[in-house]
Structures are given as C-alpha cells and as structure tokens.
Amino acid sequence: MKKLLIVGFLLIGVSAIAYTLYNNKTELEESATLAMKSSEYISVTVEKVSEKEVNRNFEANGVFEPSQELKLMSETSGTIVKINKRKGDYVKKGDVIVQVDDRLIRADYTIAQLNLEQAGKDVKRYENLANTDAITKKQLEDNQKAYNIAEAQFSALQKRLDDTQIKAPISGYINEEYYEMGALVSPGMAIADLINTSQLKLSVHVTENEISKVKLGDQLSIRVNAIKGETFTGKVDFISKKADGSFKYEVIIIMTGSNLDKISPGMFGTAEFQFAQEGKVLQISRKAIAGSLKDPGVYTIQNGKAVYRPIKVNPLTEGSIEVLEGLDSNDEVIVSGLINVKEGTPVKVQ
Incomplete structure (x- = not known):
C-alpha cells in the first residue's frame, strides 16, 4: 500500500514538472515571436x-578695462633721491614720478658737452685751413670723425641723464607703486603700474554664430552689474579675427556717453546686441x-x-x-x- 502511495506521488510530481516545463516553453516561444515582431521596426x-x-538679439558679459594699462620700468640704475607722485595720484604724460641720483652721470654729461663744443670748433678751424690748402684732406677727415664721436658720446649721456628722471609715458593714475625713498633701482625694475581711465572699454566674448552679426561701429546698450537701474552706451571698436581656446571671439566695446566716472575697471558689464529681426x-x-x-x-x-x-x-x-x-x-x-x-x-x- 505504501509503495503504491509513493508511486502515485512520484507520478503527480513528474506530471507537475512536465506541465511547468511545457508552460515555460510556450511563454518563451511567445516572447521570441513578440521580439521578432518588435524587431521589424x-x-x-x-x-x-x-x-x-x-529673435536674433543676444547678450554678452565681460569686464571693464582701462583704455591704457602698462607697467613702468626703470631704464637706469641708482638711488631714488626724490618722489614726486604716489599711488593713486593722477599724472600727465611726461610728469616726473621719481628722481634717481644723477650726480655722476651729470658730471660725465658736462664733460661730454665740453668735448663736443671743442670738437665743433676744431672742425670749423680745420675747414678754414682746408680751403687754403694748409692741411691735408686726411687731417680734416680725422677732425670730422672726432666730432662725430663726441656727438655720439654726448647723445648717449644725454639719454642716460634723461633716464634718471623716471617719467609717466601716458596720462592716467598710479594704480600701484614699487618704490621708496632711498631704494636702489636697476634697469628693468618695475616702478609703477599706470592706468588710463579716460576711456573705458568692455571686453566680451561671443560665439561663432553671434560674431557674424556684429559690425564695427555698432552702438550698444551696456548694463553695469554694480550700478542698478542705469544704462550706459558703447560702440564696437574691435572684433577679433580668430577664436580663442573656447571657440569664442573677442569684441571690444569703447564706452561713450555720460556718467562714465561711475564705472571702475574690473567691474562686470553686460552688452546688449540688438539687430533688425x-x-x-x-x-x-x-x-x-x-x-x-x-x-x-x-x-x-x-x-x-x-x-x-x-x-x-x-x-x-x-x-x-x-x-x-x-x-x-x-x-x-x-x-x-x-x-x-x-x-x-x-x-x-x-
């Protein structure tokens, strides 16, 4: 009796497994058929x-820059003996900012000046003698050569003497100074940073699609991030011919109009490019x-x-x-x- 029960249970189990396998096969075949149909498109x-x-208008952001900005370098060596201008002062082109000790150079300059004057007198005297055939042509040429050498030495010392007065090459403000009374300067040493803010410019970068619409002389409205509720004007002054590393082109806008003294270099601005639609x-x-x-x-x-x-x-x-x-x-x-x-x-x- 027990054997019959065991056999019965085995038959039931085998039937259940067979039924499950059959159902799984059917589902796989249906899935395959569906996949084949779905892969048709x-x-x-x-x-x-x-x-x-x-709308072809666009905006571009940038930073305001001075129209001129340079680092003033010394062309002479010596000790600073006088300071005429300090950081923040306004200077005109040619103003002496600092004076370097020039006593030795001035002494050499005086000697060179006297030598030049004497050489000039000698040339005139020898020219008069040459007209009467009292000297040879070579003697006259030697004196003319001596005059030329004296003139060159005088010019060189005149330049060295001028360099002891370190002057502003542009008009503007001293934005940074690198000098003190009694400091020793040498050729190539930085003296001051000068900026000319009489005409500000805004430098922006635009894409290749936008650059094709921009033309020299375009009048633009400019917003300054730090000055709310006020609009300024500017004119396109420069358009770069080559893109930078970010594939953008530089456009420089010269600021025009009034109240520009409110804007300082380093402020952020936004240029509004507007075109006919x-x-x-x-x-x-x-x-x-x-x-x-x-x-x-x-x-x-x-x-x-x-x-x-x-x-x-x-x-x-x-x-x-x-x-x-x-x-x-x-x-x-x-x-x-x-x-x-x-x-x-x-x-x-x-």
Whole structure:
C-alpha cells in the first residue's frame, strides 16, 4: 500500500514538472515571436518643420578695462633721491614720478658737452685751413670723425641723464607703486603700474554664430552689474579675427556717453546686441540633428523607412536650429529613437 502511495506521488510530481516545463516553453516561444515582431521596426517620434519667428538679439558679459594699462620700468640704475607722485595720484604724460641720483652721470654729461663744443670748433678751424690748402684732406677727415664721436658720446649721456628722471609715458593714475625713498633701482625694475581711465572699454566674448552679426561701429546698450537701474552706451571698436581656446571671439566695446566716472575697471558689464529681426524662418529641434552641427543631417520617413537627408543649418538657441537648406515647411523629421536609426531602417511613428 505504501509503495503504491509513493508511486502515485512520484507520478503527480513528474506530471507537475512536465506541465511547468511545457508552460515555460510556450511563454518563451511567445516572447521570441513578440521580439521578432518588435524587431521589424524602430519606434520613433517626429515633428514637422515649421516657420517660426526668431529673435536674433543676444547678450554678452565681460569686464571693464582701462583704455591704457602698462607697467613702468626703470631704464637706469641708482638711488631714488626724490618722489614726486604716489599711488593713486593722477599724472600727465611726461610728469616726473621719481628722481634717481644723477650726480655722476651729470658730471660725465658736462664733460661730454665740453668735448663736443671743442670738437665743433676744431672742425670749423680745420675747414678754414682746408680751403687754403694748409692741411691735408686726411687731417680734416680725422677732425670730422672726432666730432662725430663726441656727438655720439654726448647723445648717449644725454639719454642716460634723461633716464634718471623716471617719467609717466601716458596720462592716467598710479594704480600701484614699487618704490621708496632711498631704494636702489636697476634697469628693468618695475616702478609703477599706470592706468588710463579716460576711456573705458568692455571686453566680451561671443560665439561663432553671434560674431557674424556684429559690425564695427555698432552702438550698444551696456548694463553695469554694480550700478542698478542705469544704462550706459558703447560702440564696437574691435572684433577679433580668430577664436580663442573656447571657440569664442573677442569684441571690444569703447564706452561713450555720460556718467562714465561711475564705472571702475574690473567691474562686470553686460552688452546688449540688438539687430533688425528677419521675420519667420524654418526651424527644427536640436534633437532632430543626426551627428554634429558641423556636418548636420536629419532622418525623414518614406514608405515606412528612415531616409537620411543632409541639411545646412544655423544655430539659434541651445534647443532650436534654423534650417537654411535641405528641408521644406511641413516636412517631418525624426526627433527621438535616432540612436538605432540608420538609412533604410524600418520605423513606426508612435
């Protein structure tokens, strides 16, 4: 009796296993069939190419800079014996900022001046003698040569004497000083930083798409971040011909108008570039572009299959593209599912 029960239970277990395996096989076959059907096409979404109004205005941020900025260097050596200007002072071009001890150079200068005067007298005397054939031509040439040497020595010492007065090469403010009374200076040593703020400029960087719209002389509205509620004006004075490492182009704007004394170098500003609008243009989503904007293309659908079409575009914003060539209004382009789409791929619009 027990053996019969055991055999019965075994039969029931085997039947249950067989039934489960059969069901699993059926489910696998159905899944395989469904996969085969789904692989027959790629599900995609599309959008129509449409005409939309486009705003070509843009803004660019930058930093205000002085029209001139330089580091004044010493061209002489010696001890500073007099200071005429200090940090923050306004200087005119040619003003003496510091005076370096010039006593030794001035003594050499005086000697060179006397030598030059004497050489000049000697040349005149020898020229008179040469007219009467009292001297040889070589004697006259030697005296003329001696005069030229004396003149060159005098000019060199005159330059060295002038260099002891360290002067401002431009008009502006002393933004930083590197000197003290009694300090020893040498050629190439920094003396002061000078800035000319009489005409401020705003340096901004724009993209390759934006630079094509900017022209020299364009009048712009400028906002200063630190000055609320007031707008200034500027004029485009420079446009770089080559992009920098971030693929942007420099545009320098010279500030014009009034109240510019409120703006200081180093402040942040925003230039508003405004242009005549061109009405409506053909536009598509950036997501529809297959590949890069340097070699753009899109996929359309013909007879249920994807068809690649190269196009020419003009970027408008991060999410919108202007179509210049290759598409017409109401054409439909694929915007999603592109990762699996190739030329001739069967597709189905969701």
